[in-house]
Amino acid sequence: MQLSENKAIVRFTVIRQLLLAAALFGLIGSSAIAAEKPSQGQPQAAAVSPKVSSEAQSEGEAKVSINQADAEALATVLNGVGLKKAEAIVRYREQNGPFSEIDQLQEVPGIGPSLVERNRDRLKM
Numbered sequence: 001m002q003l004s005e006n007k008a009i010v011r012f013t014v015i016r017q018l019l020l021a022a023a024l025f026g027l028i029g030s031s032a033i034a035a036e037k038p039s040q041g042q043p044q045a046a047a048v049s050p051k052v053s054s055e056a057q058s059e060g061e062a063k064v065s066i067n068q069a070d071a072e073a074l075a076t077v078l079n080g081v082g083l084k085k086a087e088a089i090v091r092y093r094e095q096n097g098p099f100s101e102i103d104q105l106q107e108v109p110g111i112g113p114s115l116v117e118r119n120r121d122r123l124k125m
Helices: 003-035 056-057 071-077 084-097 103-106 113-122
Strands: none
Touching: 056 113, 071 084, 084 103
């Protein structure tokens, strides 16, 4: 008798966890959709930082200025660059002055030649 009671408890626990997970995903999904929709009275915000070139936006691939962009813009546009690496780029620029060429990004800790090559078309001076 105890074996069947244990199975019932396990089954109940699994079902409860699935229902909680489904409810959580539903809440996350609905809040993400609500966050994307602007209110009726508010103007729609630009999807790309103003430091991203407008001609690149129309071509479908955004370009970002390594000498002007903030960390958020760098992290958004560059492939393989998260907020931490983007902050390292901005910190390096603040400490050492503006970059004189794109390859100079390799001097930033955590930025290697393959990352620079992968993003070369997304970068501008």
